[in-house]
Amino acid sequence: MFKKVIIAEDFEEFNLAVQQTLNNFNIVNFQHAKYCDDAFLKIRKAIQDNEPYDLLISDLSFKKDHREVKIGSGDELIQKVRELQPEIKIIAYSIEDKSARIKSLFEDSEINAFVLKGRNSIEDLKKALTIISASDQKFISQEVASALQEKGNYEIDDVDIKILKYLSDGTSQDEIIEIFKSSDIKPNSKSAMEKRLAKLKDFFKANNTIHLVSITKDMGII
Numbered sequence: 001m002f003k004k005v006i007i008a009e010d011f012e013e014f015n016l017a018v019q020q021t022l023n024n025f026n027i028v029n030f031q032h033a034k035y036c037d038d039a040f041l042k043i044r045k046a047i048q049d050n051e052p053y054d055l056l057i058s059d060l061s062f063k064k065d066h067r068e069v070k071i072g073s074g075d076e077l078i079q080k081v082r083e084l085q086p087e088i089k090i091i092a093y094s095i096e097d098k099s100a101r102i103k104s105l106f107e108d109s110e111i112n113a114f115v116l117k118g119r120n121s122i123e124d125l126k127k128a129l130t131i132i133s134a135s136d137q138k139f140i141s142q143e144v145a146s147a148l149q150e151k152g153n154y155e156i157d158d159v160d161i162k163i164l165k166y167l168s169d170g171t172s173q174d175e176i177i178e179i180f181k182s183s184d185i186k187p188n189s190k191s192a193m194e195k196r197l198a199k200l201k202d203f204f205k206a207n208n209t210i211h212l213v214s215i216t217k218d219m220g221i222i
Contacts, residue, residue, distance in 0.1 A: 001025055001026070001027060001129070001133050002025075002027055002054050002055040002089070002129070002133055003027070003029060003054055004029045004030070004046070004051070004052070004053045004054055004055070005022060005027055005029070005030040005031075005053060005054070005055040005056075005057065006030065006031050006032075006033065006039055006042055006043060006046075006053045006055070006056055006057070007019070007030060007031070007032045007033070007057045007058075008033050008035075008036055008039040008056065008057070008058040008059060008074060008077060009032065009033075009034070009057070009058070009059045009093070010034045010035070010059065010062045010063055011059075014059070014093070014117065015032055017121075017122060018057055018093065018125065019032070021122055021125050021126060021129070022129075024126070025126075025129060034062075035062065035067065035069055035071075036058075036062060036069065036071035036072065036073065036074065036076065036077040037069050037070055037071050039056070039058070039077060039081075040071055040077060040080055040081065040084075043056070043081055043084065043085065043088075044084060047084070047085060052085060052088070053085075053088060054088060054089060055088065055089045055090070055091070055133075056078070056081055056088055056089070056090045056091070057090075057091045057093050057125075058074040058077055058078055058090070058091070058092060058093065059074050059092075059093055059094055060073060060074035060075055060092060060094040060096050060101075061073065061074065061094065061095075061096070062074065074092065074094065075101070075104075075105065075109070075186065076184070076186070078090055078092065078105065078109045078111060079108070079109045079186055079187075079189075082109050082110060083189065089112045089132050089133070090109070090110075090111045090112055090113075091111070091112060091113040091114070091115060091125070091128055091129075091132070092105050092111050092113070092114045092115070093115045093117060093121070093125065094114075094115075094116070094117060095116070095117045095118070096116075097116065097143070097144050099144070100157040102114055102140070102144055104157075104159075104186070104187070106138065106140075107192075107195055107196070107199070108186060108187040108189075108192040108195065108196065109186075109192075112128075112132040112138060112139070113128035113131070113132050113138060113139035113140065114139070114140045114141060114144065115128050115139075115141055116141035116143050116144050118141075118143065120141065120142075120143070121141075124139075124141045124142075127139060156200075156203075156221070159185065159186070159187070159196070160196070160200060161221065161222065162185070163176060163193075163196065163197070163200075164200070164212070164213065164216050164221065164222045165222050166179070167209060167212070167213050168213045168216075168217060168222050173190075173193060173194075173197070174190075176193065177189070177190060177193055180193075197209065197212075200212055204216065
């Protein structure tokens with residue numbers, strides 16, 4: 001089971017529920033952050049102190065207030081943490097139920113579990129903790145399990161459209177990555193971009209990138 005956990009959550013009632021669940025597993029070494037910036041700083045300092053966290057539990061949406069922040073969403077926090085500490089286990093804990101966003105978290109940020117906030121969230125969190133602590137298996141709440149359906153149900157999102165349009169203009173994959181990084185658009189790592197393109201080629205049954213652009217142009221997607 002996990003030894004050291006950090007929770008990124010800005011609503012106290014959800015934070016307390018997660019903490020109680022951790023206590024039920026006899027996990028007592030945990031910290032809480034209401035802002036993504038603070039969570040990231042704690043994770044970075046723990047690595048520097050050679051006492052890294054082995055689990056991050058993060059919400060996806062954080063309410064804006066008077067404080068200016070560099071990391072505004074759990075999605076961004078998760079990706080930054082994954083890049084900083086690749087081996088850490090990550091649970092996204094959110095009311096989000098859009099399949100494209102959840103797929104992106106699993107495929108681009110390689111989260112280990114997605115727990116939907118709701119009537120079954122505590123039981124699902126317990127299942128997620130048990131499964132991902134003992135294996136490399138993934139967990140996703142049943143209510144949103146359709147987000148990981150067969151590839152034939154892959155959903156094209158706005159980021160896919162941006163990628164396809166840039167490719168049609170002759171922009172290279174590396175150049176797209178740099179553009180995304182400068183605009184803070186995810187995915188913007190090479191491995192995540194390659195996975196996204198592979199999914200698109202598979203979905204449209206394209207032999208290569210040129211074929212992919214041609215198909216999507218003919219279909220009026222770009």
